[in-house]
Amino acid sequence: MESDRQSTTAAQGVRAATENKQMTEAGRPKGRRRSQAERSAETRSTVIDAAIQCLFEVGYAATTTSMVVERAGVSRGAMTHQFPSKVDLMEAVVATVYDREIEDYEALSGGGRSRQAFFDFPRRTWTVLSRPPAVAVTEIMMASRSDPAMAERLRDQQSRIDENARKRVEAFRNESGVAASPLGGPAIHRLVVAAARGLSIEALYSQDDESIDQAVDLLCQIMTLLYPPSDGD
Amino acid sequence: MESDRQSTTAAQGVRAATENKQMTEAGRPKGRRRSQAERSAETRSTVIDAAIQCLFEVGYAATTTSMVVERAGVSRGAMTHQFPSKVDLMEAVVATVYDREIEDYEALSGGGRSRQAFFDFPRRTWTVLSRPPAVAVTEIMMASRSDPAMAERLRDQQSRIDENARKRVEAFRNESGVAASPLGGPAIHRLVVAAARGLSIEALYSQDDESIDQAVDLLCQIMTLLYPPSDGD
DNA sequence: ATATTTACAGACAGAACGTTCTGTTTATTA
DNA sequence: TAATAAACAGAACGTTCTGTCTGTAAATAT
Numbered sequence: 001m002e003s004d005r006q007s008t009t010a011a012q013g014v015r016a017a018t019e020n021k022q023m024t025e026a027g028r029p030k031g032r033r034r035s036q037a038e039r040s041a042e043t044r045s046t047v048i049d050a051a052i053q054c055l056f057e058v059g060y061a062a063t064t065t066s067m068v069v070e071r072a073g074v075s076r077g078a079m080t081h082q083f084p085s086k087v088d089l090m091e092a093v094v095a096t097v098y099d100r101e102i103e104d105y106e107a108l109s110g111g112g113r114s115r116q117a118f119f120d121f122p123r124r125t126w127t128v129l130s131r132p133p134a135v136a137v138t139e140i141m142m143a144s145r146s147d148p149a150m151a152e153r154l155r156d157q158q159s160r161i162d163e164n165a166r167k168r169v170e171a172f173r174n175e176s177g178v179a180a181s182p183l184g185g186p187a188i189h190r191l192v193v194a195a196a197r198g199l200s201i202e203a204l205y206s207q208d209d210e211s212i213d214q215a216v217d218l219l220c221q222i223m224t225l226l227y228p229p230s231d232g233d
Numbered sequence: 234m235e236s237d238r239q240s241t242t243a244a245q246g247v248r249a250a251t252e253n254k255q256m257t258e259a260g261r262p263k264g265r266r267r268s269q270a271e272r273s274a275e276t277r278s279t280v281i282d283a284a285i286q287c288l289f290e291v292g293y294a295a296t297t298t299s300m301v302v303e304r305a306g307v308s309r310g311a312m313t314h315q316f317p318s319k320v321d322l323m324e325a326v327v328a329t330v331y332d333r334e335i336e337d338y339e340a341l342s343g344g345g346r347s348r349q350a351f352f353d354f355p356r357r358t359w360t361v362l363s364r365p366p367a368v369a370v371t372e373i374m375m376a377s378r379s380d381p382a383m384a385e386r387l388r389d390q391q392s393r394i395d396e397n398a399r400k401r402v403e404a405f406r407n408e409s410g411v412a413a414s415p416l417g418g419p420a421i422h423r424l425v426v427a428a429a430r431g432l433s434i435e436a437l438y439s440q441d442d443e444s445i446d447q448a449v450d451l452l453c454q455i456m457t458l459l460y461p462p463s464d465g466d
Numbered sequence: 467a468t469a470t471t472t473a474c475a476g477a478c479a480g481a482a483c484g485t486t487c488t489g490t491t492t493a494t495t496a
Numbered sequence: 497t498a499a500t501a502a503a504c505a506g507a508a509c510g511t512t513c514t515g516t517c518t519g520t521a522a523a524t525a526t
Contacts, residue, residue, distance in 0.1 A: 036493055036502055043503080061294060062379035065484065077505040086484065138434075142375055145437060146295030158438060183454065187447040194431030194448065195424060201371075201434075202427055204378060205391060214420040215427060221416065225458050269472055269523055276473080297513060310475045319514070 047072045056132035060143040087150045090140050097133040118176035122219040130200040181227045280305045288369035293376040320383045323373045330366040351409035355452040363433040414460045
């Protein structure tokens with residue numbers, strides 16, 4: 001039964017946490033009794049957010065369970081109850097970020113479906129990938145190379161993310177009235193994501209934001225070169 | 234006196250190891266007495282190579298000093314004598330890889346200075362960055378975020394590498410008879426490196442070599458679009 | 467040849483980390 | 497309300513890893 005719970009807990013918890021998030025962040029009536037589901041969701045959400053912060057700020061190696069517990073302001077027991085092992089926590093972080101990124105991309109594409117909006121895709125990708133949640137996931141992915149068990153559990157999630165992102169971009173292109181590129185959509189998408197990820201890593205050290213911004217601009221310009229010009233151009 | 238040695242040891246040792254490498258790898262006369270310098274250089278080189286292998290194969294977190302010692306086939310004492318702390322070893326790895334990469338780029342550009350050779354620059358960058366030594370450095374860089382002391386000692390090395398690479402690429406462009414791009418050389422270079430690094434990271438997980446190869450091809454094609462066409466085009 | 471410095475060998479110790487375990491409080495069910 | 501289950505709290509344990517430390521062999525200097 002232990003393994004049973006572990007295998008289903010991540011997805012359920014994430015969903016519950018997401019649903020209850022507004023409730024917890026807005027001041028809830030002080031004395032109200034919280035349901036078990038609410039308590040779980042709050043704890044999970046708090047711990048996950050703390051983990052993301054730690055991963056972003058100090059990297060994976062320095063992100064200890066103690067540090068996460070301290071920053072989250074929960075007890076060690078509360079955390080281990082929700083996440084029996086560190087791998088469980090990391091898996092939950094990846095799942096949560098994955099869900100949020102879908103919303104993020106959605107928000108950033110903001111209803112606009114113009115040709116220009118599509119060519120800004122590299123900038124949106126950079127924006128999403130350079131923020132703490134995505135950096136946290138990168139840290140976890142890199143660290144998972146040192147832990148086969150962890151890598152195993154993250155592998156399918158990663159492919160799910162990739163496939164989903166690719167489909168969304170293709171759909172976005174269609175809705176924006178941009179013809180498919182003769183150079184191939186998947187390759188372009190992969191390259192843009194790789195470049196954005198590489199730049200986000202460099203941003204962690206270089207502190208030279210302007211230079212990175214220029215590279216992102218350049219990538220957007222390149223986008224316009226890769227797709228056949230429309231009537232307007 | 235201890236700190237004195239530490240501050241000068243890395244560069245000296247690397248140089249000595251490089252000079253003596255052929256001698257050690259080719260079978261040296263069995264009974265010959267090795268000088269102290271030779272002994273130092275050999276162990277340093279052996280340990281550094283082992284560290285690179287470990288970092289490449291299992292990532293930073295799982296690269297323990299014991300593992301490096303075991304793979305190198307040297308004693309713990311030999312290692313700690315040459316590298317008093319783990320940070321010292323990592324610093325030496327970065328310095329060594331830096332030196333080797335200069336040779337690697339040189340070899341890969343192979344005397345040819347044609348326009349085509351310059352446009353293949355992304356592929357050369359990818360080739361260099363996806364190999365164990367460069368991956369090892371990426372691992373160290375990412376891990377250094379968790380260790381301020383380590384980050385401090387790597388910061389200047391990193392900037393030295395970047396500046397050097399940028400100058401070399403510009404020189405290569407000139408020698409290849411390619412006019413400067415109106416979009417700016419530094420931004421292009423930064424983007425290419427970031428993309429190659431991002432792709433090399435993806436290559437560690439995805440195992441989809443063909444797809445990555447396509448992205449690299451695409452990047453080379455993009456290069457031709459970024460520089461003004463010559464008479465031949 | 468002897469002394470001294472350098473390189474090496476391996477055991478040891480302290481610290482830190484992840485996990486487990488026992489007891490307590492809070493919520494849900496009957 | 498009583499019984500059960502879930503969430504929480506925090507101490508304790510065992511492992512692992514790095515850095516140190518003492519002793520030995522090899523090379524260099526005197």
